[in-house]
Amino acid sequence: MAQAKVDGLLFREMLLAGAALLEQNREAVDALNVFPVPDGDTGTNMSLTVMGAAKELNQSELMRVDEAAEAVAKGSLKGARGNSGVILSQLFRGFARGVAGEAEVTPLVFAKALKSGSETAYKAIMKPKEGTILTVSRVIADAAIAQAKKTPEDMEALFKAILSSGESILRRTPEMLPVLKQAGVVDAGGRGLLLIYAGMNAVLLGKEIVVAPVTMTEDGEATFDDNHDAIGEIRYAYCTEFLIQNVDETVTDNDIATFRRKLNRIGDCVLVVGDLTLIKVHVHTNDPGKALQAALALGELINLKIENMIEQRRERQRASQVQPEKETGMVAVSLGEGFSAIFKDLGVDCIVDGGQTMNPSIEDLLRAIDGVRAKIVYVFPNNSNVILAAQQAAELSRREVYVIPTKNVAMGVAGVIACQSELPPEENAAHMREAAGRVKSGMITAAIRDSRFEDLTIREGDYIGLYNGKISVCDKTPRAVAVRLMEMLVTEDDSLITVFYGEDASKEEAESLADEFARAYSVCDVELHSGGQPVYCYILSVE
Numbered sequence: 001m002a003q004a005k006v007d008g009l010l011f012r013e014m015l016l017a018g019a020a021l022l023e024q025n026r027e028a029v030d031a032l033n034v035f036p037v038p039d040g041d042t043g044t045n046m047s048l049t050v051m052g053a054a055k056e057l058n059q060s061e062l063m064r065v066d067e068a069a070e071a072v073a074k075g076s077l078k079g080a081r082g083n084s085g086v087i088l089s090q091l092f093r094g095f096a097r098g099v100a101g102e103a104e105v106t107p108l109v110f111a112k113a114l115k116s117g118s119e120t121a122y123k124a125i126m127k128p129k130e131g132t133i134l135t136v137s138r139v140i141a142d143a144a145i146a147q148a149k150k151t152p153e154d155m156e157a158l159f160k161a162i163l164s165s166g167e168s169i170l171r172r173t174p175e176m177l178p179v180l181k182q183a184g185v186v187d188a189g190g191r192g193l194l195l196i197y198a199g200m201n202a203v204l205l206g207k208e209i210v211v212a213p214v215t216m217t218e219d220g221e222a223t224f225d226d227n228h229d230a231i232g233e234i235r236y237a238y239c240t241e242f243l244i245q246n247v248d249e250t251v252t253d254n255d256i257a258t259f260r261r262k263l264n265r266i267g268d269c270v271l272v273v274g275d276l277t278l279i280k281v282h283v284h285t286n287d288p289g290k291a292l293q294a295a296l297a298l299g300e301l302i303n304l305k306i307e308n309m310i311e312q313r314r315e316r317q318r319a320s321q322v323q324p325e326k327e328t329g330m331v332a333v334s335l336g337e338g339f340s341a342i343f344k345d346l347g348v349d350c351i352v353d354g355g356q357t358m359n360p361s362i363e364d365l366l367r368a369i370d371g372v373r374a375k376i377v378y379v380f381p382n383n384s385n386v387i388l389a390a391q392q393a394a395e396l397s398r399r400e401v402y403v404i405p406t407k408n409v410a411m412g413v414a415g416v417i418a419c420q421s422e423l424p425p426e427e428n429a430a431h432m433r434e435a436a437g438r439v440k441s442g443m444i445t446a447a448i449r450d451s452r453f454e455d456l457t458i459r460e461g462d463y464i465g466l467y468n469g470k471i472s473v474c475d476k477t478p479r480a481v482a483v484r485l486m487e488m489l490v491t492e493d494d495s496l497i498t499v500f501y502g503e504d505a506s507k508e509e510a511e512s513l514a515d516e517f518a519r520a521y522s523v524c525d526v527e528l529h530s531g532g533q534p535v536y537c538y539i540l541s542v543e
Contacts, residue, residue, distance in 0.1 A: 002154040003204055007104040008068040012057050014200035015072055019050040021199030022192055029195070031449075032188035042188035045082030045359055045385075049089060050196060052079020052361070059268045061261065064103045069096040069113075077392070078363035084189040086362070086388045087121050087133055091193070094120025107151065107158040111144035114162075125388075131176025133189030139169040140197075159201040166194045182452060236267045236284040239307040240291050244279040247299040251276060255298065262294045284309070328421040328428075329374030332412055333360060333382045333390075336502065336532030339409050346416045349374065359386050365393035369401055376400045376425045378432065382412035384469060402429040404436060407469060408443065409531065410500065410541035411436040440494075442467055442485040442540035444478050463537075478505065478537045482513055489542040490521055497524045498541040500531030505538060513538070 006014070022029070022043070029043025056075025062068040073089070073096040080089040097120070098113025099105050105113070118137040128134050143165030144158055151157040170190045174181035256279065260272040267285030274280050279298070283291050288306050295301055330347065333354040334340040340351045350368040354360040365386075369377050377399050381390040384407040394401035402425060406412040418435030420428055443466045451458045453471045458464060465473035465485035472488060475481045490497065497517055501510035507530070514528040524542075531539055 002151075002156055004153040004155065005104045005106055006065060006110065006155060008062040008064045008066075010203070011065045011068045011105075012062060014203045015050075015057060015068075015196075016054050017203045018196035018199035019047070019054045021202070022050055022195045023047045025195050029188050029192045032185045032191060042082070042084045043192055045085040046088055046189065046192040048361070049076050049080045049085035052076055052363075053092060055079070059270055060264050065105050066096070066099050066102050069099050072096065077396075078361065078366075080362045080389055080392065081359040082385045083388045084133060084192065085359075086392055087125070087189065088193070089362070089392075090121040090124040091117040091137055094118065107148040107153070107155050108145070110155070111141065111148040111158060114144050115141040117141070124392075129177065131173040131180060132187050133193055135173065135176065136166055136169050136187065136190035136193055140166045140193075156201075156204050159197065159204055162197050163194065163201060166190070166197065170194060182454070234309050234313065236269075236286050237308055237310045238286065238288045239269075239282075239284055239309055240267075240288045240305070241280075241282045242292070242295065242304045243302050244274075244281065244295055244299045245277075245302055247276050247279065251298050259294055259298060263291060266290050325373045325375060327374065328376045328378065328419075328425070329372035330378045330380070330416060330419065331365070331368045331372060332380040332416065333365075333386055335382070335409060335534065338500070338530035338532035339413075340532075342413060342529060342531075343416065346413070347419075348380075348416060354383060354386060359383065360389065362389045362393045362396070365390055366396050369393060369397045369399060372399075374399070376402070378419065378429065379403045380406045380412040380415055380436075382406045382409045384408075400425065402426075404429060404432045406436045408441050408539065409533070410441045410498065410539055411439045413498075414439045414541070414543060438543050440468060440489045440542045442482070442489055442538075442542075443469075443536045444481050444485065444538040444540075445536045446478075447474075479509070479513055482538050482540065483516070486517060486520075486540060486542075489540060490524065492523075494521075494542050495524055496527070496541075496543050497521060498527045498529065500529050500533065500539040500541070502531055502533040502535070502537045502539070504534075510538070 026043040026047045029046065030041035033041055053072040053076040056071045057068060062071060073093045076089040076092045080086045094117035095113045098116035099109060102109060118141045121137060122128050122134055125134065140162050143161050147158050147161035170186050173187040173190060180187060256272060260270060263270045263272065263283045266287055267283045269282065269284040271282040272279060281295060285291055292301060329349040331350045331352060332343045332348045333352045334343055335354055343351055349372045352360045352364055352368045365379070369379060379390050379394060379401060381387045381403065387403065387405045390403045394403050404415045406415050415432040415436035418432045420431060423431065444463060447458045447460055447462045447464050449460050456471060456474045458474050462474050462476065463478045463481045464471050465481040467485060467488050473481050473484045475484065499510060499514050499517065510528055514526050518526040533539065
């Protein structure tokens, strides 16, 4: 008999399977990246975003689909990274609106919620491009509504239409975006979305996808990003963590599931992961004793930690009252110790770590913004793949926030230097945007795969130079690329050249390159700084 409706519990299992399937194929989606550099990879960003949704879902057993969808929307928004992750969070946000008030959903309600998600995502993007995840979501939603009207009580038929229409439009994305066609790939965001839907469909068909949506450290230990500062009203006061070892030989997986349900009844932020040899437990509760007592029935407890979050908040509030709130503050995303030091020296209040392959989440940025004790906060994303997340964080913040859309750290440095806090905030923001926009930037990195871009044939291991974000030069050494790139960057109107060398370039090589620039462009001042950035051995700035 066909599945006619989806309730909260089934939706949870479907979403978790979608998250698991995307994580399994994360590297494959990353490989669809148009540029042959590890630059804010789509698969990684989307996987981390949907894992945020999974973590929120796992905090309690939600019987209603609207409650489960709201948890997905909340978790994905907090965890959204990169443009693809933010768009995915907006799809979930619109879906949650579409199922509001529904304990369980029919195919038609589900399809209309997909349409709501697509419309919400389109509205979130100032200049939406066709041939992207947006197009895929829109076509899928239209096909889903048409199918649901034909088979109003068949959820499996609905998902068959979702996947078939999605694959069809995905194959056509290279026709809509020439850059995809030249690279010989389909849109990475669209592929990631289809993997999520494929995982959801697997649950409907009774197939199992076994991957726990839990962050892992390099040594394989499960972790839980437990940010007490991000909690609004504290309903459960005690953050309780411990490990269960020497698990009783009579304990089964069902016993562990029962234990997890007990914790969900006495608290939230529940994490129970591991196997029958070692179990990691985390819960926020008002009765840690009950959690410990239930755990003792499974095995021995070690590494116990219980923290009073209410008292922690009191301490932070007392500490914050010591520092008066100033008029303006700044937040900058950095990607290396050298750049972080530069931003601090220039008066930036909060530095957010954000490399090319691990973009900061909306929650990371919001935490930084709200942590600055200032009435007005200026944010410098310093990466084109972080701007959208910064804008979303600005909307969520209680402060007056201005995002200066800097696409790289060189632009960010120029923008920060241009800050004039005595100006009215809108005028100051415009002044900083103008200063950042005047910067011409060059970025040099090694290609990670063979590729073609316009008239350039790129081989894995070649060095490529990006002029204001566009691949413009290819050569065998970073120095050769830097010299050719500088010829494009410098004009007779320029007066300053800045070279930031990364973690893969030596100081001696950088000094030699800067000396060459000083000789070749004698009318310009040449400055050399250690940026310490990964991926890009040199970042060049001309203004």
